[in-house]
Amino acid sequence: MIRTFLRILGPRHARAVRLSLALSILSAALHGAVIALLVPVLARLLGPGPASAAPWTLALLGAAAVYAVVRAASLTVSFRSGGAVSRALHHRLGEHLVRLPVGWYTGPRLGELTHLATAGVSGTTALPVHVLPPLIEAVVAPAVAILVLAVWQWQLAVAAAVGLGLLAAVYAASGRAVSRDDAARDAISAEAADRVLEHARAQQALRAAGRGAESGSALDRALQEEHVASRRLLRTAVPALSAYSAAARLVLTALVALTVLLFLGGSPGGPAAAGLLVLVVRFVQPVAGAAEHGAALRLSGRTVQRIAAVLDTPPQPEPDRPRVPADGAVEFDRVGFSYAPDAAPALRDVSLRAEPGTLTAVVGPSGSGKSTLVQLLARFHDVGSGAVRVGGVDVREIGSRELSRHVALVPQDVYLFDDTVAENLRVAAPGATLEDLDRVAARCGLDAVVAELPRGWETRVGEGGTSLSGGQRQRVAIARALLQDAPVIVLDEASSALDAANEALLTRTARELARDRTVLVVAHRPATITAADAVVVLDAGRVVQRGRPHELAAREGLYAELLRGREDARGWRLVPTAGASSGSTAPAAPSLRRRAPPRLRPRHRTPPRNRSRHRVPPHPVHRTHPARRTHDPSATPSTAGPGAAEPTGAAGPPPRERPPPRPAPGMPPPRTTPPRTSRSSAAVPSPRPPSTRPCAGRPG
Ligand SMILES: Nc1ncnc2c1ncn2[C@@H]1O[C@H](COP(=O)(O)OP(=O)(O)OP(=O)(O)O)[C@@H](O)[C@H]1O
Known part of the structure; x- marks a missing residue:
């Protein structure tokens, strides 16, 4: 000893x-x-x-x-x-x-x-x-x-x-x-x-x-x-x-x-x-x-x-003679990776290429390997087989210092140091001036956050950044990545904690960055995905689809399924009703079962063969056509009365307007709510065929 x-x-x-x-x-x-x-x-x-x-x-x-x-x-x-x-x-x-x-x-x-x-x-x-x-x-x-x-x-x-x-x-x-x-x-x-x-x-x-x-x-x-x-x-x-x-x-x-x-x-x-x-x-x-x-x-x-x-514990091997990447091109060449020797591979035979000046969205169900993929790019782990290259050089030959100058990663869980907002940004560029900070802050919505803080840039954020909200922390992390000015920027679920306005701003920022950089986004929201030049769809660690967003959307496959799931999710909402079944006319108390803004991934991972059956989240909420959430004049007081919850897709891009169903000639207008039940909420049928929605029409 x-x-x-x-x-x-x-x-x-x-x-x-x-x-x-x-x-x-x-x-x-x-x-x-x-x-x-x-x-x-x-x-x-x-x-x-x-x-x-x-x-x-x-x-x-x-x-x-x-x-x-x-x-x-x-x-x-x-x-x-x-x-x-x-x-x-x-x-x-x-x-x-x-x-x-x-x-x-x-x-x-x-x-x-x-x-x-x-x-x-x-x-x-x-x-x-x-x-x-x-x-x-x-x-x-x-x-x-x-x-x-x-x-x-x-x-x-x-x-x-x-x-x-x-x-x-x-x-x-x-x-x-x-x-x-x-x-x-x-x-x-x-x-x-x-x-x-x-x-x-x-x-x-x-x-x-x-x-x-x-x-x-x-x-x-x-x-x-x-x-x-x-x-x-x-x-x-x-x-x-x-x-x-x-x-x-x-x-x-x-x-x-x-x-x-x-x-x-x-x-x-x-x-x-x-x-x-x-x-x-x-x-x-x-x-x-x-x-x-x-x-x-x-x-x-x-x-x-x-x-x-x-x-x-053996340290991560560093190259004897580090090489410098020629540019920001990213290449995964038949990459395989497992977290442990006896664990199932998290990635199998993954090949993809992202050129400078492009925005690539990586999508897929939860656990499909998206985070693993971007972590291999930042060399959090070394690949089991194949190679990850930046600017034509294997990341293992670049050297960690040079690699961190080339690849900026905004992770899922943002950690900030117990220091001022300004110093948290300067971690990426120690000599950055206040003008530099203002410039990057304006590009990702951090300027509004800083303006609200009691001491502006000099406000301390607490250990881990706990005095900021999740969305604010994420903006700091994005600004830090921008300040790093790396030719490759990776946003891992970077828009997950932002509100609609800032998400749109971020999507614009990502697009703008992609003019002269390689940008990879682990994306869950259609706004981000559709803004991408290319989409790579992962499933169970494999690339199952790739292409331009509109091309993939037009094809049957996992991407279209995920998009449909998103669309379906946007149609669901909580609808409080009066206690009609008991004959009461008093307005019902607002329902508290409001869903978080849905994201582009199923709530439960399902095997590929059965996934289509689970496209709609089996959640006890009620759905209505998006058009009726705010504009439907035919909405009955029971569905649009006081306390009606916001549509679940409120954090996403504005819903597409669809006309309400027309009544058949000579018939009364179609019901927009099912017969009232003793429950406090009622399901509002959607114009989509019920066969695609296991929960449609079921009261919550
Ligand atoms: N640190 C880890 N140790 C062991 N297994 C892990 C680790 N991180 C991820 N995994 C496994 O690797 C697989 C891919 O996980 P990964 O986090 O890359 O998926 P993801 O697509 O990013 O998921 P999500 O969208 O939920 O974040 C999963 O099966 C997961 O359980």
Whole structure:
């Protein structure tokens, strides 16, 4: 373990720890010598000629003085090396983490890293300060004392050596007995700590689900498991510690008894026997105390192994001679990729090309591989097979610094630093002036956000950007990408959290950017998709369609299905009705079951063969023709009365107007609502044939 510890510190800081350990050994040896010198001093002081004790007393005082100096130096160096350990581990972790592929940073790993970088590192700092020195003392001081003892009373020295060996065996056995339960409790405690944090982070979701006041079942389970593990550890640790403590007392008693027996046998004499008794008691003391540090040693040992595992993770290979891409052309050449060796491929045999000056929309159902595709372009992961090229150069040959200058990615989950809005943008271009910031802000709607902020560009955004809304954070991220001025810009679901006006602005921005850049958009909204020059449709990790948006829309296939799904979704809305069935004329309370703006992906992933049957989201909402949402003069008070919800497609582009169905000659106008039911809402039939909508006409 100590070897691993020194290895993870790196050569420079390992030297400081080695010096501290050497001083601990020297200090322990001097301590042993001081204890051993007590025997001749006491023997002579209590004997017939106390004056003969003078040289031994001087030697004892000299040894004690040197011991005091060395001990002080040892403490100073070990405290310094403790600080060095903390700096070294943070530094080495930080240095290594920036070289790992971005894809390495998954949720559980981030939790583990947080734990390692905080409690883990500070626990390891105690190793050269509070844990190793007492253990060294427990071994070295008695060993030196035994050597000196051998000069005075060899029988007692042999007995002490045997006693020390016995204690070492009991220590090892009790450590083995405890370590398994100790490790299990440690892991379960870490899990429980993660659950507490998760519970705190998930409060919004839990409260939305009406579970805020209750404790989460996963948290309860983790805490219960921690309780059980602690009790189990207690059941093994108490007997183990008691056994060691009993063994230490047994050894002490045996050595005292042997000293008395030897004294009764005539050698040593009374004064020497008194000195030997003092020696025996002082000798056993540090050994008995060693057990207390066993748990700390095991805990530090496990942390050291975990830090070593992170540091041993191979970094993302960097090219020896990085090449510079010729331009912003993007090419996927028969790319295959899996997240784990035994996982199903997330992408299979994907080939596509996007030229500078074009906007390419990547669409597909949830889980089809869109995010994976753009992440491979930014080299978050390395491909399993095939190649991803930018400007004709394999991204693995470009080098991460150059690649990040060439490819700007606006991810799904935007993270902002706890700094001002301006500084969050300057991450991409440290020298950017306020004019530069204003320019990019105007292109993506961030200017309006900044104008509203209390301190404008100088407003701090909080950790992760929490003082901004999701849409505002996304605009900051888009502005950051614009400021980066990379020839390739990737927007991953970049319009998902924007309102209609800003989404339109973003679509315009994407189009404008695509005049002289390669722009890839993981798109869900028709406005973005139809603005693209080319659409690539993914399904289950494969490219199943590609082409111009209008060409694909005219063909049967997944793209047309997804578009139809979107169109269908736009026709659904919540319609509050009066309590007509009970004869009441009072207006109904507005329904709260309003859907979020639908996006161009099915709510549930379905196998390709069955997908058409699930085109319409099976959601308990009512549909009406878009034209009637706002303009239909024939809408009855029950459908357009107070509290009528906005159409679900409100965040999308304006709905196409369709004429209401005409009444047949001589017939009454067609019903725009089904017969009233006892429910508070009613379904409004759509002009589309009901066969394509499993839920059509069903009251909510
Ligand atoms: N970090 C990961 N580890 C393991 N599997 C992953 C990881 N990220 C994605 N996957 C899997 O890879 C496949 C493709 O996921 P990806 O996120 O690329 O799909 P997507 O089309 O972007 O989905 P969505 O539209 O829902 O974001 C899915 O099966 C997903 O479960």
